[in-house]
Amino acid sequence: MQQTKIAILGAGFIADIHFESYHRFVPEAEVVAVYARDGSKARAFAEKHNIPQWYDDIDALIGQSGCEIVDICLPNFLHAEVTFKAAAARKHIIIEKPLAVTLEEADAMIAACKSAGVKLMYAEELCFAPKYERVRHMVKEGAIGDIYMLKQGEKHSGPHSDWFYDKNKSGGGVLMDMGCHAIAWFRWMLNNAKAVSVYATMATVYHKGRTVCEDNSVVIVEFENGVTCVAENSWAKHGGMDDRCEVYGTGGVVYADLFMGNAAVAYSKNGYGYAMEKADTTVGWSFTIFEEVFNQGYPHELKHFIECVQQNKEPLVTGEDGRAVLEIIYAAYASAGTGKKINLPFHPKVNRPIDLWLDAQKG
Structure with missing residues (x-):
């Protein structure tokens, strides 16, 4: 059986779920490396799951691990930076929600993956x-x-x-x-x-x-x-x-x-x-x-993305879908702040979506 090499970025709760999903339900995937900003956490995660490589340097992982896919299970503020690096190295990307912190980041991430010719899947498990x-x-x-x-x-x-x-x-x-x-x-x-x-x-x-x-x-x-x-x-x-x-x-x-x-x-x-x-x-x-x-659909979404990479198919849930979700989130924060219905499209420039709510409360 052909196996696609995966690097999991992150060593927390959701990374554990993703590893368990690959290990138990996706024989087409092989997790070959893990990254965490804290090297001790990366090492502990690798030892716990018998993963051969661990890194606390994202550039080293992308350049040396031999992975074909990066599975991003990192805090939201790191999503864009890591996506740009992975796309530049021609790695396919599956990314946990939300796609990004801002719409500008989302647009740039989608563009970077298209330019590099790599697949970008927004990991929305409820669709699976x-x-x-x-x-x-x-x-x-x-x-x-x-x-x-x-x-x-x-x-x-x-x-x-x-x-x-x-x-x-x-x-x-x-x-x-x-x-x-x-x-x-x-x-x-x-x-x-x-x-x-x-x-x-x-x-x-x-x-x-x-x-x-x-x-x-x-x-x-x-x-x-x-x-x-x-x-x-x-x-x-x-x-x-x-x-x-x-x-x-x-x-x-x-x-x-x-x-x-x-x-x-x-x-x-x-x-x-x-x-x-x-x-x-x-x-x-x-x-x-x-x-x-299993109940929440994690194995199903990850298995689907491996199939997309191996068979060159478009993921059912894409970066564009993640971007659409983020735009609605913007509108929701703005609505809560103003007490009014917000019509779409809606693309104000903010540092964080929540600022649309918090700033309104300041008067």
Whole structure:
């Protein structure tokens, strides 16, 4: 079997998920190297997963590791810089959400990959999650008539790494972290229909002492085909991960929950496991997921990209899709700041999307 050589950039939570996905579900891929800014973390990750090479120098990895694909699992503010370097070295790129911090970065990244003739895939796993894909196929088969509303929500009590809470590294809070999933999934369900307006409200309700970023948001996106979409996202929801969608049609309705139905229901007075170190997610009732990696579609998206590289096919979710998601995020921050509906296209020049909300609050 032909194997494509992968370098994982990053050594945190999402990098672990990507490695597990390759190792368990994608025999066409071979992870040959890992990079982390902290060399000790890169080495520990490599030893944990028996990866032959580790680097704390991104230029050395790109030039020496022999990889054909770089899988970018780094903080948001590094996405553009690393993409430019990988494209210049003719490496194909799959990149975790969001595509970039700014629209200018997104446009430059897309242009760089096109100029270099390399593939760029925006890693939106909800477009590959088995339950959500079953929902999409039911809709395509006419099971619920014409769609008039979509809802998607992802909620938990906060991210795994400190950088998410730093607006200078993340560009924003829960909307940048998880709202991007909902927006990408709406476009996926609607065959990339054009979004025409956005209305949003957001606040920092739980992590006030830790971040100026929003930790709870509701975003309403109206599309040109008349469908209304509602994204609900939170870092303030206790009791573990919640990820579900609702599809409303003229002939029926479909609900899908990525985790319920594939969980062990438990009650713990004191909590258990790693989660005790960071939050209260295992105190009281919890729904322990035994196959999170598979349920969320990570193996499926990575396997798809390997196939695209090996067979010279266009990825189903592209850099342009990631750019479209980012533009809607801009509009959502602006709407939350002004209290008004924002029409698209919308491309103000800002350093970070969240500035469109924070600056408005300053008056």
